[in-house]
Structure formats: structure tokens, C-alpha cells
Amino acid sequence: xxxxxxxxxxxxxxxxxxxxxxxxxxxxxxxxxxxxxxxxxxxxxxxxxxxxxxxxxxxxxxxxxxxxxxxxxxxxxxxxxxxxxxxxxxxxxxxxxxxxxxxxxxxxxxxxxxxxxxxxxxxxxxxxxxxxxxxxxxxxxxxxxxxxxxxxxxxxxxxxxxxxxxxxxxxxxxxxxxxxxxxxxxxxxxxxxxxxxxxxxxxxxxxxxxxxxxxxxxxxxxxxxxxxxxxxxxxxxxxxxxxxxxxxxxxxxxxxxxxxxxxxxxxxxxxxxxxxxxxxxxxxxxxxxxxxxxxxxxxxx
Amino acid sequence: xxxxxxxxxxxxxxxxxxxxxxxxxxxxxxxxxxxxxxxxxxxxxxxxxxxxxxxxxxxxxxxxxxxxxxxxxxxxxxxxxxxxxxxxxxxxxxxxxxxxxxxxxxxxxxxxxxxxxxxxxxxxxxxxxxxxxxxxxxxxxxxxxxxxxxxxxxxxxxxxxxxxxxxxxxxxxxxxxxxxxxxxxxxxxxxxxxxxxxxxxxxxxxxxxxxxxxxxxxxxxxxxxxxxxxxxxxxxxxxxxxxxxxxxxxxxxxxxxxxxxxxxxxxxxxxxxxxxxxxxxxxxxxxxxxxxxxxxxxxxxxxxxxxxxxxxxxxxxx
Numbered sequence: 001x002x003x004x005x006x007x008x009x010x011x012x013x014x015x016x017x018x019x020x021x022x023x024x025x026x027x028x029x030x031x032x033x034x035x036x037x038x039x040x041x042x043x044x045x046x047x048x049x050x051x052x053x054x055x056x057x058x059x060x061x062x063x064x065x066x067x068x069x070x071x072x073x074x075x076x077x078x079x080x081x082x083x084x085x086x087x088x089x090x091x092x093x094x095x096x097x098x099x100x101x102x103x104x105x106x107x108x109x110x111x112x113x114x115x116x117x118x119x120x121x122x123x124x125x126x127x128x129x130x131x132x133x134x135x136x137x138x139x140x141x142x143x144x145x146x147x148x149x150x151x152x153x154x155x156x157x158x159x160x161x162x163x164x165x166x167x168x169x170x171x172x173x174x175x176x177x178x179x180x181x182x183x184x185x186x187x188x189x190x191x192x193x194x195x196x197x198x199x200x201x202x203x204x205x206x207x208x209x210x211x212x213x214x215x216x217x218x219x220x221x222x223x224x225x226x227x228x229x230x231x232x233x234x235x236x237x238x239x240x241x242x243x244x245x246x247x248x249x250x251x252x253x254x255x256x257x258x259x260x261x262x263x264x265x266x267x268x269x270x271x272x273x274x275x276x277x278x279x280x281x282x283x284x285x286x287x288x289x290x291x292x293x294x295x296x297x298x299x300x301x
Numbered sequence: 302x303x304x305x306x307x308x309x310x311x312x313x314x315x316x317x318x319x320x321x322x323x324x325x326x327x328x329x330x331x332x333x334x335x336x337x338x339x340x341x342x343x344x345x346x347x348x349x350x351x352x353x354x355x356x357x358x359x360x361x362x363x364x365x366x367x368x369x370x371x372x373x374x375x376x377x378x379x380x381x382x383x384x385x386x387x388x389x390x391x392x393x394x395x396x397x398x399x400x401x402x403x404x405x406x407x408x409x410x411x412x413x414x415x416x417x418x419x420x421x422x423x424x425x426x427x428x429x430x431x432x433x434x435x436x437x438x439x440x441x442x443x444x445x446x447x448x449x450x451x452x453x454x455x456x457x458x459x460x461x462x463x464x465x466x467x468x469x470x471x472x473x474x475x476x477x478x479x480x481x482x483x484x485x486x487x488x489x490x491x492x493x494x495x496x497x498x499x500x501x502x503x504x505x506x507x508x509x510x511x512x513x514x515x516x517x518x519x520x521x522x523x524x525x526x527x528x529x530x531x532x533x534x535x536x537x538x539x540x541x542x543x544x545x546x547x548x549x550x551x552x553x554x555x556x557x558x559x560x561x562x563x564x565x566x567x568x569x570x571x572x573x574x575x576x577x578x579x580x581x582x583x584x585x586x587x588x589x590x591x592x593x594x595x596x597x598x599x600x601x602x603x604x605x606x607x608x609x610x611x612x613x614x615x616x617x618x619x
Contacts, residue, residue, distance in 0.1 A: 035408045094593045101354060102596040104408050105549050108542065109588025116582040229538075233419075236412060275423045278416035285413055286401045 005144050007262045013150040013219075015258020016157030020212035021235030022242070022250035023164060024205030030181040030245035031201050033100070037107040038087060039209055040232015041114035044225060046080045046210025047217040048118055051129055060133045069134075069218070073211055080210025081203035088202035093195075111229075118225040126222045134218060153215055160208060161251045167204075168247055177201060181245065230274065234261075237281040243291030252292060308557075309470070316463055320456045328455040330571045335462035336524055338563035339469050341547040342556065343516035346473065348545065349554035349602075350482060351509040352489030354407050356541050357414030360421040361391040361514040363536035365521025367425065370439040370531050371432050380445045380526040384519045391518025392511045399510040403503055418541050425533035438532030445526040458527055465523060469516065470556060476512075477556070478605075485509055486554070486605075543567075546584065550591055552598030561600055 021043050028036045053075055054060070059068035091110045095103045137148040168174035179187040180197040188194050216231070217223050234257060242253025257277060264276040284291065320328050340362060347355045365387040372383050402413045428435035444453045445461070452461055476482045484505050487495040496502045525531050543566060551562020570580045591598070 035412065091589045091593075095596075098592070098596055100407055101549075102592040104354065104411065105546075105596075106589045106592040108545075109585045109592070111585070112542070112581055113585030113589065116579070116585060120579065120582060233412075233415065237416075240409075240412075269427075271427045272423065275420045278420050281416050282402070282413055285405060285409060289405070289409070 002144065003266060004263070006146075007266045008259060009144070009146050009150055009154075011259035011262030012255055013153045013258070014262060015238075015255035016154045016161075017212045017216055017231070017254075018235045018238045018258050019161060019251045019254025020157050020208045020215075021231060022239040022254045023161065023247065024209045025232075025236050025239040026242075026244055026247060026250040027177075027201045027205045029239070030247075031177065031184075031198055032092070032096075032103075034092065034103050035107065035236065036092075036205070037104070037232070038091075038110035038114055039205065040228035040230075040235070041111050041118070042080055042084055042087075042206040042228070043209040043213040043216075043231055043235075044118060044223070044228030045083060045114065046076050046206075046213025047223040047227070048122055048127070048213075048225075049079050049210070050076045050214035050217050051127060051223065054130065054133075060130075065133060065135075073214055076210045076214045077207040080213075081207040084202045084206030084209075085199055087206075088199060092202075093198075111232075115225055115228070122225065124225060126224045129217050129221045129223070131221050149219055153219055156215065157212070160211060164204065164208065165247060165251075173197075173200065234277045237277050237284075240281060240291055241284050243293045246291070246293050249291055249293040256292075313467060317460075320459050325455050327571075328459050330568055332455060332458050332462050332527065334563050334567045335459070335466050336520060336527075337544065337547060337567045338560050339462070339466050339520045339523075340517055341544050341551070341559045341563055342466075342469050342473055343513045343520065344544050345513075345548050345553065345556070345559050346476070346485075346516075347509050347513040348548050349552075349559070350477065350485040350489065351506055353403075353506060353509065354411035355414045355510070355513070356411050356538075356545050357416075357418035357421075358513070358517055358544050359536040359538065359540040360414075360418040361395055361517040362521045362524070362540070363421055363425065363533075364391040364394050365518030366525040366531050366536070367433060367439070367521075368518070369522040369525040370442050373442050373525070374439055377443070380443060380522060381447065384522045387522045388515040388519040391521070392515040395511050395514030396507065399507055403506050403510070415538060415541070418536075418538055422533050422537055425536070433533075436533060438530060438535075440530040442525050442529045442531070444529070445523075452526075462523060462527075465520075470560075473556060481505070481508070489554070546588060550588070550598055552600040552602065555598065555600050555602035558598050558600035558602070562598075565599075 021039065024039045024042070025036060028034060028039070050072060053072055059071060062068075063071070087110055091106050092103060095106055135148050138145050139148055139151075140146075168177060176187070176192045176197050177200065179190065179192055180194050184194050187197070212231075213223075213228075216227075235254065238253040238257040239250045240253070241257055242249025242251065244250075257280065260280060261273060261276055265273040268276070319331060323331065340358065344355065344358045347353050347358075368387040368390050369380050369383045372378055372386070373380050398417055402410060405413060425433045425438075426436045433439070444451055446452060447461070450457075452458060484495065484500045487498070487500060488502055488505055492502055524535075528535075547562035547566050548559055550566065551560070552558025566584070573580065
């Protein structure tokens with residue numbers, strides 16, 4: 001039973017990461033009906049930028065761990081948001097009127113480009129985050145030994161998700177995003193600058209993805225140029241699981257997928273861990289293509 | 302039609318002369334181009350003609366290659382004899398996995414096929430059923446022989462591979478202009494209208510999938526015979542992406558386009574070997590640029606002309 005709860009907390013922490021990345025997929029899909037394949041690589045860029053800033057600025061020695069991490073996160077989020085906006089401008093905006101396949105292929109091309117750019121700039125090897133910067137404390141909650149970092153990670157992703165949720169639901173800009181997702185033409189007629197909304201979506205999504213990348217770097221300690229691919233696919237699975245285009249769905253889906261994967265790895269087989277997520281993906285698309293809380297995605301013939 | 306035939310004939314002749322002028326290294330490069338061309342042509346049936354976004358073609362290829370490798374190494378049956386069986390197994394696998402997902406909309410199908418190719422790769426690494434040899438793969442596959450002639454040098458493989466490619470091109474041209482091929486094009490252009498005209502859309506899609514898979518499986522056999530070693534990493538998702546890119550950049554639905562695409566994507570990088578690191582970088586950028594400036598590919602299929610009166614005279618469209 002103890003192992004079960006250990007895996008549960010572990011799954012929730014990883015699930016928080018999936019949920020953060022999934023939000024980027026789901027927001028872009030909501031507005032553009034496009035699967036942004038390059039999103040996983042924006043996540044990787046977040047992890048690499050985080051490492052570069054961390055090492056080059058030596059923030060941890062100057063201002064202490066907590067302010068340093070927060071400052072780092074803000075910088076990474078801004079930088080990745082800028083890259084996301086550039087990506088949208090260069091690779092997706094010219095294709096807005098083209099067939100869907102063109103945009104998908106363009107997204108794949110952008111993904112390959114990013115991956116190899118990271119490889120060329122840094123190196124094909126695994127890079128290591130400095131490992132002595134964060135607390136290794138383990139706290140005991142109801143008989144369970146849980147690393148403090150795991151809890152912080154989960155709480156951080158939760159805070160970011162809730163912030164996004166309230167931003168989308170309560171602010172004027174959030175309303176504009178929702179309007180553009182429902183009907184772009186009508187949104188334009190209501191005086192919403194849809195181009196700017198899309199640009200904004202391509203800032204928020206990558207910013208969250210970048211934050212997730214930084215968290216993975218800090219938590220697991222090592223990063224690789226191609227890791228965004230697997231995280232991206234799983235986050236996408238999470239988005240589908242929750243119902244793509246649906247923001248709370250991505251959060252639920254992410255956490256759920258993290259837990260399923262952690263428990264599957266513990267009780268079925270660790271070697272098949274990656275396959276579990278894909279099986280979930282295929283099953284959900286066959287059995288309930290709307291996802292848990294989402295719109296309909298499959299076409300009946 | 303006649304000028305097209307002459308062009309194909311000239312291409313075939315030029316290709317047949319190639320080994321006379323190429324050294325062993327370049328012959329081998331051409332062999333790889335040929336393998337990718339066959340695979341991309343088989344993917345073209347699914348992606349180009351039928352318009353199904355299928356990015357898991359390496360899975361079918363892998364099944365063909367592993368079937369050949371396992372049967373050859375355990376029972377010593379000559380590799381080329383296993384080809385039909387490898388094709389059939391890949392086709393059966395395609396039928397089983399594609400049936401439940403065939404109704405998915407474009408990009409969802411794409412994601413699911415990515416999932417399938419990853420599951421197959423993970424299964425191969427995990428040594429499923431204890432026959433795939435795990436991450437190291439299978440080695441010691443014997444060289445193929447044709448009528449007692451042992452194929453071992455790159456030149457020999459050149460004729461085997463490109464001979465098979467020629468057969469593939471011939472059959473696929475026939476398919477393209479058959480009743481079935483025209484139905485696929487109709488489905489690609491407008492699924493609802495195709496259904497309305499009495500075409501069984503799901504059935505046609507599924508058959509297209511199976512044809513592509515069977516052909517990829519047979520091609521896998523040749524690959525296994527050529528390499529004599531196969532490992533899961535040769536059938537990774539990246540291979541599927543390269544095949545997908547060949548079809549899209551070459552011109553989806555166009556056989557000459559796909560062949561041109563294989564030369565560009567597989568052959569051209571060999572010229573810039575020194576820049577190998579930046580090869581994929583350029584690929585990625587090229588994909589984005591192509592989609593923006595020429596999204597139909599380099600050599601898109603031309604409009605098709607059919608003499609309807611003649612077809613009707615011949616007793617209904619065949």
C-alpha cells in the first residue's frame with residue numbers, strides 16, 4: 001500500500017508537468033485546430049535556456065535559491081514565449097488558409113528544426129543541471145516519505161494551471177481567446193483582433209511549456225535535446241484524454257496520465273512505461289474520442 | 302500516355318546503367334535510395350492517393366524485416382522466399398490495427414499511427430515473445446540468392462532493389478488508374494461526396510492501408526537481407542518521418558515525385574557528408590518552407606484524363 005501511495009504522488013508530480021505542456025497543445029488546438037508538434041521542443045528549449053541562465057548568471061549564489069528559481073522561471077517563460085510567437089509568425093501564420101495537412105507538416109518541420117538546432121548549439125549528449133542547488137529534504141506525511149521537491153513541483157504546476165484558468169475565464173483577454181476558439185469569423189466581427197489572440201495563445205502555451213521544461217531540468221537533473229518529443233507526445237495524449245481544446249480537460253488529463261503511467265510502471269512493467277501512454281491514447285481515441293470532458297474529434301464514416 | 306511511358310523507360314535504362322559508372326560506395330547509396338523509394342511508394346498509396354495521414358509506416362516495415370530475420374535465422378529458409386509471408390503478416394497487422402482507427406480525422410490518425418510505431422519499437426526492444434532479440438536485434442541473416450546466384454555485392458543488390466522498385470512502380474501505376482485507385486483519389490478529394498457516389502469509404506481506406514503495409518513488409522525482407530543485421534533502432538519514428546517527408550516534399554500522390562523525393566532526401570545528404578550534423582536542421586527548415594511556398598510538393602500529380610466514351614464502350618469503367 002505504501003508503494004501505491006508513493007507511486008501516486010510521483011505520478012501526480014509528473015502529471016503536473018504533462019498537464020502544463022498539455023495546456024499549450026490544447027489552447028493552440030482550441031483556437032487554430034492545429035496540433036503544434038513543435039510544442040514539445042519548446043519545452044526542451046525551456047529546459048536548456050534554464051540551464052544556460054542558471055550556469056551563466058550564478059543566481060543561486062547571489063540571491064538565494066527561492067528568488068533565484070522564481071527569477072529563472074520568469075526569464076525562461078518570457079524567452080520561450082518570444083520563441084513561440086516567432087514560430088507562429090514564421091511557420092504557421094502563412095499557412096492559416098492552407099489545407100490542414102500543410103500546417104501539420106510545417107509543425108513537424110519546425111519540430112525537427114528545433115531539435116537539431118538545440119543539438120547543434122549545445123550537444124547531442126545529456127546535459128546535467130547543477131545538483132546541489134535545491135533541497136533534497138524528504139518530509140513525512142501520514143507515514144509516507146515524500147521528497148519536498150515533488151510537492152513543490154506539483155504545487156507550482158497547480159498554481160500555474162489555476163492562474164491560467166482564471167485568466168481565461170475572468171479577464172477580457174481570456175474572453176477574447178475563448179471567443180476566437182468558438183468562431184473566429186464572429187470574433188472578428190465583434191472587434192477582436194484574432195491575429196493578436198493567436199499570437200497571445202502562442203505566447204502563453206510555450207511559456208507554460210518552458211516552465212515545465214525548467215521544472216523537469218531542476219527535478220530530474222539531466223536534459224537531452226530529444227526529450228521534448230516523448231514529453232510532447234505524452235502531453236498530447238493527456239490533452240486528448242481530457243478532451244482537446246478544453247483547458248480543465250488538459251489539467252485533469254495530465255494528472256490522470258501521470259498517475260496511470262506511474263502505477264503502470266510500478267505494477268505492470270517499467271520497460272513498457274512509454275507504451276502505456278500510447279495504449280491509453282489509442283484506447284481513448286477508439287472508445288471515447290471526445291476525451292473525458294471535451295468536444296468530438298472523430299468522424300464517423 | 303505514350304510520352305510518359307517513354308520517360309519511364311528512359312529512367313529505367315539510365316538506372317540500369319548506373320552500377321557501371323558508380324563505385325561500391327555510391328552504389329550502396331543508390332541501394333538505400335531504392336529501398337526508401339519502394340517504402341515511400343507504398344506509403345504513397347495510403348498518404349498520397351487516399352489522403353490518410355499515416356506516420357507509422359516503419360512499423361509495417363519492421364514487421365516484414367523481423368519476420369524475414371526470425372524465420373531465416375531459426376529455420377534457414379532463404380530470405381527471398383519469406384517475402385510473401387512477411388508481406389502478409391505486415392498486412393494482417395495493418396488490418397488489425399487500422400480497422401478500429403480508420404475513421405479518425407486527419408491529424409488524430411497521424412498521432413495514433415505515431416503511437417503504433419512507438420509501441421512496435423518498444424515491443425521489439427523489450428524482446429516480445431522472446432524472439433526479437435531485444436535492443437541488439439537479430440544478426441546472421443543469410444544473403445539472398447536468386448536461381449542459385451548468390452547476391453552479396455552492392456551491384457547485385459542494386460539490381461535486386463531497383464528491379465523490385467521497377468515492379469512496384471509498374472504495379473502502382475496500374476493501381477493508380479484502376480477503378481480502385483480512382484476511388485481512392487475521390488476519397489482524398491471529398492470523402493462525403495465519394496461516400497455519396499456509392500464508394501465504401503472505410504473499406505477503401507482499409508484496403509489502401511493493407512496494400513501499403515504488405516508492400517512495406519516485403520521491402521523489409523530485402524532490407525533484412527541486405528543488412529544481415531536488424532535492430533529496433535532502424536525502425537524508429539524518425540524513419541517514418543523521413544518516409545512521410547519524402548512523399549509530401551516529392552509530391553503526394555505522384556509516383557515520379559516520390560522517386561525524386563527519395564533521391565533528394567536520401568541521396569543528396571550523402572554529397573554533403575561533412576555537414577551531416579546540419580542535415581536534419583535543413584530538412585526541418587525545408588519542410589516549413591515547402592509548405593509555405595509550394596505545399597503540393599516538387600512534382601505534384603497532374604490532372605488525369607480519361608476517355609470516358611472508350612471506357613464505357615469497353616463495358617463499364619474497369
